[in-house]
Amino acid sequence: MNQYMLKEKMKVYFIMGSTNCSTDAEEVLEKALKGGATLFQFREKGTGCLEGGSRTELAMALQKVCRRYNVPFIINDDIQLMKHLDADGLHVGQEDGDLAEIRKAIPGKLLGVSVHNLKEARHALEVGADYLGVGPIYPTGTKTDTRPVMGYSVIRELRENGIDAPIVGIGGISASNASGVTQAGADGVAVITAISSHQEPDEAAYELLKSVEKGKESNPSNKIIK
Ligand SMILES: Cc1ncc(COP(=O)(O)OP(=O)(O)O)c(N)n1
Ligand SMILES: Cc1nc(C(=O)O)sc1CCOP(=O)(O)O
Ligand SMILES: [Mg+2]
Numbered sequence: 577m578n579q580y581m582l583k584e585k586m587k588v589y590f591i592m593g594s595t596n597c598s599t600d601a602e603e604v605l606e607k608a609l610k611g612g613a614t615l616f617q618f619r620e621k622g623t624g625c626l627e628g629g630s631r632t633e634l635a636m637a638l639q640k641v642c643r644r645y646n647v648p649f650i651i652n653d654d655i656q657l658m659k660h661l662d663a664d665g666l667h668v669g670q671e672d673g674d675l676a677e678i679r680k681a682i683p684g685k686l687l688g689v690s691v692h693n694l695k696e697a698r699h700a701l702e703v704g705a706d707y708l709g710v711g712p713i714y715p716t717g718t719k720t721d722t723r724p725v726m727g728y729s730v731i732r733e734l735r736e737n738g739i740d741a742p743i744v745g746i747g748g749i750s751a752s753n754a755s756g757v758t759q760a761g762a763d764g765v766a767v768i769t770a771i772s773s774h775q776e777p778d779e780a781a782y783e784l785l786k787s788v789e790k791g792k793e794s795n796p797s798n799k800i801i802k
Contacts, residue, residue, distance in 0.1 A: 577648075577686070582707060583742045585648060586764035588613045588784045591746075593620035594634060596718070596772040602637050608771045609645040611781030614764070616642050617667055617688075619652035635661055650688065655681055667709065670696060679704040690746075692723045697734050701741055709766055710734070712747025713757055718768045722747060728760035735761035735797070751783035758791030 577585070590605070590613040597604045605616065618635050620626055626634055635651070639661055642649040648664040651657050655678065658666045665686025668678055679687055689700035690709045697708055710730050712722045731745060745757035746766040754765045765788055774780035 579740075579742065582686075583763040585615045586707060586742045586744050586762075587788045588781055589615040589617065589744050589764055589766040590771050590781065591617040591619050591652070591766055591768050592772045593618060593622070593625060595620070595622040595625050596768050598773070601634060602641055604772055604777050605638055605641045606645075607777035608781045609641065609647055611778030612785040613647065613771065613781040614785075615648055615650065617650040617652050617766070618663075619667075619768075621652070632657065632660070635663075639663065648686065650686060658682065658685065665706070675700060675705070676703040691730075691734075692726070693730060694733055694737055694739075697739055697741075701739070705741070707742035707744065708734070708739075709744050709746050710762070711745055711766075713745040714748030714753060716747040716769075719747075728756065731757070731760045731762050749784075751780065751787045754784050754787035755791030755794070758788050759794050760791075761795060761797065763792075764788055 590608045594601050618638055620631050635657060639649045650665045650667050651663045652667050653672055655666060666682055667688035669690040675689060686706045688707045688709055689705040691697040691700055700708060712725050713727060715725050731743060734743060743762045744764045744766045745762045749757060749765045749767050750770040757765050770784060771777045771780045
């Protein structure tokens with residue numbers, strides 16, 4: 577996938593696992609994709625999360641849904657599961673291992689890396705990351721071990737320093753604040769709660785997509801390209 581196509585896929589990046597859903601995870605995902613989510617990450621974490629065979633079974637079921645909608649299926653943290661399922665890619669953070677080793681271990685697959693400053697971003701891209709996750713943009717109730725809330729400052733800093741790779745903002749993002757993230761220079765937003773806890777995940781995804789596109793239109797560098 578070229579960088580332009582990947583940036584399009586970054587617009588509404590839905591992340592979840594069974595612990596994020598109060599109803600059936602497959603149904604939540606299907607609705608999200610119907611509504612316009614463009615990328616999916618399986619992140620089975622937290623109290624009461626599935627393990628072993630049932631975790632793999634859920635991942636396989638969600639991968640099938642993604643295939644039906646032609647939406648790439650990314651695995652959080654777990655290289656073995658990614659390989660086992662022949663998923664489309666892997667997302668890792670700064671504490672998840674040596675990035676160069678991880679890149680070598682998954683040739684031809686998408687690699688997303690969480691970054692929090694220019695140095696981490698440059699390193700991730702040097703070793704071959706395909707996209708960057710930047711956050712937390714806003715306060716989030718979903719993950720406790722985050723870095724301090726950064727607002728738009730890091731996204732702006734990366735763009736001002738010539739980082740042209742696909743970027744998503746993450747953390748506390750909803751339809752009401754997503755446009756600010758793409759206006760600041762991100763290609764899209766990654767969300768858990770905004771879709772998985774919404775009564776109507778399809779509406780949530782659709783509203784996020786509209787907000788993301790509105791922000792992109794008002795991004796100064798996009799205006800120059802047009
Ligand atoms: C798109 C995206 N961005 C950031 C993260 C966070 O990754 P990480 O810091 O490794 O934390 P965990 O998600 O593993 O708890 C992400 N998952 N996706
Ligand atoms: C998984 C994750 N990573 C973050 C980071 O800052 O790297 S914030 C986060 C949780 C995002 O969930 P919600 O959309 O519910 O706020
Ligand atoms: Mg991780």
